[in-house]
Each structure stands twice: as C-alpha cells, then as structure tokens.
Amino acid sequence: MKRDIHLVILLLTIIGISLASLTIWRVEASRDRALQEADTHGLNLAQALTTYSEGIVRQSSLLLLGLVERLETEGSEPLQIQRLAALIDRQQPLMPQLSGITIYDRQGHWLLSSNRPIPSGANSSDRAYFIHHRDNPSRETFIGSPIRSRSNQEWVITISRRFNDSHGAFAGVVAVTLGVENFLKLFGKIDLGRDGAIGLSASDGALLVRYPFREEDMGRNFSQSPLYMQYLVDQSVGTASFTSSLDGVDRLYAFRKSDEQPLITTVALGKQEALAGWRMESTLSFVVVGSLMAITATICWLLIQHINRRIKIEAELRITQQQLMASNRQLELLAMKDALTGLANRRCFDETLSMEARRAQRDGFSLALLMIDIDHFKLFNDSLGHIAGDDCLRTVSRVLEECVRRPPDLVARYGGEEIAIIMPNTDYPGAMVIAELILDRLLQENIPHPKCPLGRVTVSIGIAIAERESLSESHQLVEVADAALYTAKAGGRNQYR
Incomplete structure (x- = not known):
C-alpha cells in the first residue's frame, strides 16, 4: 500500500514538474518574443528617423554648397549679398525645418540673416562652429552642438560650411540653423509609451535632440555612456538593454548610425511597458496552471487518504504476525549464540x-x-x-x-x-x-x-x-x-x- 502512495506522490510530482516546466518555458519564450518584437519595432523606427534626419542634413548641405559656390565665385559684396538674400527667400519655404540662414565674414560679423534684421554689431566669432571653420581648412559640412539662437533664443542645431576668398584663404562661414522644436514636433507624434525616448546625436557623442525634451540635456556628450562605449564604437546598428544614465529608467535601446552623415539615431522603449502584455499573459498562465495543479493535488490527497485507511487496517492485522516473527527471530539468534561468551555457538x-x-x-x-x-x-x-x-x-x-x-x-x-x-x-x-x-x-x-x-x-x-x-x-x-x-x-x- 505504501508503494501505491509513493506512486501517487510520484505521479503528482511528475505532473507538477511537467506543468511547471512547460509553463516556465512558455513564459520565458513569450518574454523573449516580446523583447524581440520591441527590438524590431525600435530598429524600424530608428531606420525611419535616420532617413528623415539624413534628408534634412542633405538638403541643408546642398543649400550650403550652392551658397558657398556663389560667394566664392561672385564675392560677398553688399550687392551680391542682396541677390543671395532674394535667392534664400525663394528657397527657404521648400525647407520648413530651417530656422534661418546666416552668412558671416572672416571676423564673424553678420553679412546676412534670413529670419530677422541684423542686430547692430552682431558678431558670432565666439561660436564653436565659426571657430571650427576658421581654424580648420576642411571644406566639409560641420554639424554643431545645440545652441541658443541669439536672434530668437530658441534651441537650434547648426549646419555650416566655410567659404574662401580668391586666394584660398578663410573668408567666412555660411550656417543653416535647424530648430530643435521642429524635430520635437515630429518625434512627439510617435507613440513610444510613457517611458519611451528618441535621441539624435552626433557621431562624437554630442546630443543634438532628445524627446522628451529636457533643457539640462542640451549640449551633453554621451561618448562615455554604456551605449556608446559598449555598442556604438564597433557597431553601426543594433539593440541593447540597460538603465538610462539620464533618468534611471530601464529601457530597450535600438540604435543606427547614418551611412551618409555623422549622425546616430537612438530609439528607446520602456522595458516595463514593453513587457506589460507579457506580464498579463504570464499571470494568466500561472493562474490556470496553479488551479490545475491544485485540483490534481486535491484528488491525489483524497486518494492517499483512502490508501492510508487501508494501510492502517492491514497494519493492525499484521501487528500480531510481526510480533510473532520478531520472537522467532530472537529465538533463532539465541539458538546461534553461545550464552557464556556471546560468540557464535x-x-x-x-x-x-x-x-x-x-x-x-x-x-x-x-x-x-x-x-x-x-x-x-x-x-x-x-x-x-x-x-x-x-x-x-x-x-x-x-x-x-x-x-x-x-x-x-x-x-x-x-x-x-x-x-x-x-x-x-x-x-x-x-x-x-x-x-x-x-x-x-x-x-x-x-x-x-x-x-x-x-x-x-x-x-x-x-x-x-x-x-x-x-x-x-x-x-x-x-x-x-x-x-x-x-x-x-x-x-x-x-x-x-
């Protein structure tokens, strides 16, 4: 009878372990699928936003290239500046993301401002992008860190090129300013949940735009962050999971480096939000499996109680037999022992x-x-x-x-x-x-x-x-x-x- 109890217990144990193992396996597999779907969603968004950002920078670069060629060919005399201002007025509606276009001479004095009259004595020789072009002979487009516009105090990103005089010496800078607000409006239309975030950074780690917007983040450099050091150094596209150094939220990150521009787009989804559906499904699975195991355990317990009653009755019937057998064994032992020495007889x-x-x-x-x-x-x-x-x-x-x-x-x-x-x-x-x-x-x-x-x-x-x-x-x-x-x-x- 005890063997029957052991078999019942073994059966219950096997059923319980099997159900628990299957449930845990399904829950873990479901969690992996949820994380994989979140990563895929993030990579797709990162690709779309990278394409959008590349398009804006490409248009700005083409506009700068045309202006620089005219300045280097026709000069930067007042009459030529007036013709350029008219040209810019016609082209600027084609790029609604533009906040303005500004031309500076070699001393940093404003020659042209497309979005406002030139303030008296305006000079931008202290700006990082101006200093970069003045000290660097490269003719490549330069994407600067976010700055506050001196004309309207809004946060802008500068895309600039230098132009030279007829002798090849530095003659000034042409800068396109892109309003951060325009990027935020687009990013805000994408549903990333309560803890989601979108970031646009330069390849050196300088943060250009981040949604949700926090003014204290503007100008920060993330070249020492875990995402940059562990992933972006060696990979152009990928996913990662860790806690944000900005707000301490655990997020799933999808990142993509632009193939054409020195830009990095990052899309982050709150990990807890991404797993919310999985948690509900897992809870339901555990409730169902727990109920089945409870029902099975109850049935097994009733069966064991029945077997125990039978064991008790049979045990009472065997007591006399066991006592008799014990007496016989004792007699056999005594019959094989020497009474005096305790040795075998x-x-x-x-x-x-x-x-x-x-x-x-x-x-x-x-x-x-x-x-x-x-x-x-x-x-x-x-x-x-x-x-x-x-x-x-x-x-x-x-x-x-x-x-x-x-x-x-x-x-x-x-x-x-x-x-x-x-x-x-x-x-x-x-x-x-x-x-x-x-x-x-x-x-x-x-x-x-x-x-x-x-x-x-x-x-x-x-x-x-x-x-x-x-x-x-x-x-x-x-x-x-x-x-x-x-x-x-x-x-x-x-x-x-």
Whole structure:
C-alpha cells in the first residue's frame, strides 16, 4: 500500500514538474518574443528617423554648397549679398525645418540673416562652429552642438560650411540653423509609451535632440555612456538593454548610425511597458496552471487518504504476525549464540563452515580455519575457580573478536575452552598474520595464570588452509586444524602451527 502512495506522490510530482516546466518555458519564450518584437519595432523606427534626419542634413548641405559656390565665385559684396538674400527667400519655404540662414565674414560679423534684421554689431566669432571653420581648412559640412539662437533664443542645431576668398584663404562661414522644436514636433507624434525616448546625436557623442525634451540635456556628450562605449564604437546598428544614465529608467535601446552623415539615431522603449502584455499573459498562465495543479493535488490527497485507511487496517492485522516473527527471530539468534561468551555457538559454526566450504569450492577461493585452545585451562579453573574461568573465557573471546575485523569472518565457541575462527578467501600468510596478532594481543592483555609456566593465559593455535581442489568435506578441514593444534601444544604451547 505504501508503494501505491509513493506512486501517487510520484505521479503528482511528475505532473507538477511537467506543468511547471512547460509553463516556465512558455513564459520565458513569450518574454523573449516580446523583447524581440520591441527590438524590431525600435530598429524600424530608428531606420525611419535616420532617413528623415539624413534628408534634412542633405538638403541643408546642398543649400550650403550652392551658397558657398556663389560667394566664392561672385564675392560677398553688399550687392551680391542682396541677390543671395532674394535667392534664400525663394528657397527657404521648400525647407520648413530651417530656422534661418546666416552668412558671416572672416571676423564673424553678420553679412546676412534670413529670419530677422541684423542686430547692430552682431558678431558670432565666439561660436564653436565659426571657430571650427576658421581654424580648420576642411571644406566639409560641420554639424554643431545645440545652441541658443541669439536672434530668437530658441534651441537650434547648426549646419555650416566655410567659404574662401580668391586666394584660398578663410573668408567666412555660411550656417543653416535647424530648430530643435521642429524635430520635437515630429518625434512627439510617435507613440513610444510613457517611458519611451528618441535621441539624435552626433557621431562624437554630442546630443543634438532628445524627446522628451529636457533643457539640462542640451549640449551633453554621451561618448562615455554604456551605449556608446559598449555598442556604438564597433557597431553601426543594433539593440541593447540597460538603465538610462539620464533618468534611471530601464529601457530597450535600438540604435543606427547614418551611412551618409555623422549622425546616430537612438530609439528607446520602456522595458516595463514593453513587457506589460507579457506580464498579463504570464499571470494568466500561472493562474490556470496553479488551479490545475491544485485540483490534481486535491484528488491525489483524497486518494492517499483512502490508501492510508487501508494501510492502517492491514497494519493492525499484521501487528500480531510481526510480533510473532520478531520472537522467532530472537529465538533463532539465541539458538546461534553461545550464552557464556556471546560468540557464535557450535551449531552456527557447523552451518557456516559447511556453507563457506561450498562457496570456496565453487568460486575457487581458499578457506582458512583456526582452532584455538586456552593453554592449561583446567589448571586455571582448579586454581582460581570456575567463575574466574568463565571470566577468562569471555576475555579471550573478546580479544579474538577484536583481532578478526572482516564481516565474513566468524569467531565461534567450538566447545569447552576451544574456539574456532572461519576465514573465507584467506591464504597461509593471511591466517598467520591473524594468529600472530592473537598471540600478541593476549600478551598485552596479560591475564594472570598462576599454574602456567609463563604466569599468564596463553593459547595454542592450529591453522588449516583448504584450496579448491582439496575441499571435499568440511569436517576434514576441522581434523587438519585439530592436528595442527595438537602439534602446537606438543611443541610447547603459546604458538601456532
């Protein structure tokens, strides 16, 4: 019946582990799919925004290139500046993202401003983009960090080029300003959730635009951020997941470097929001599986209770039988033990010797038999009395048991003061080691024997070894060991033969 309970418990355990494992696997797989879908969505948005940003910068660069060619060909005299202003007025509506176009001479003085009258004494020689072109002969377009426009105080991004005079020397700068607000309006139309964010940065890590807008972020450089250092250095496109250094929100990032412009577009989705649907699905799965497991456990519990009642009834019926069997086993043990010494008795000896002889013959092992007799034991009894003789027998028996440690070995009282030791799978050297150990231990025990020449109790030992081919009848081994014992006694006792 207990086996039935174990099977029920095993069945319940297997069902529970299977359901739990399957549910956890499905939940983890669902989570991976949700994160993968969020990454794909972010990469698609990053691609679209990169294309948009590239288009604006490309248009601005083409406009700058045309203006620089005219300035370098026709000069920057007031009349030419007026013609350029008219040209800009016609082109500017084609680029609504433009905040304005400004031309500066080599000292940084304003020559033209498309969106407002030139303030008296206006000079921008301290601007980073002007200093870059003045000190750098490169004719490439330069994308500057966000700055506040001195004309209307709005945040703008500058895209600029230098122009040279007829001798190739620096003659001034043409700058296009793009309003950050225009980018934010577009970014704000994209639903990224409560914790989503969009970023546009220069390739050197300078932040150009970030949505949601925070003024304290303008001008920050992210070249030391985890996203930049771990991913953007070696990859042009990819995804990542970590906590934002700006606001501490855990986000899923998708980034893409522009192939044409020194721009990096980053789209970030709040990780908790991206996993909201997955959490609801997972909760529902766990509730369903938990309910199934609870129902299964209840059924199993009722079944176990029924089995336990049957076990209790059968246990009560077996109590008497078990008590009787225990009594019988106790009687069997007593029948195999010597009452005085606690060693195995003669009956146990005979059965064990016969069994070990058959086993040794079958398996091809040797079998050793030691017959041990206490020297001058009758004189010991006559001089010290039978009570002392019994104590002596018990002490010698204890010493012999301590010398024989292997489980298959048997120490038995053969009769009177004679004790036998059966040692399966033991050859002559092994038996001799035990015999010497017995003699040495009795010497250490130093049991007084006033009638013994040595003044202490000693034993004589006869050793018989039977190999497979010499094993026929077990009583022959006893006879050989007895003969060896007689030889040891005749040789002066306290020895083995």
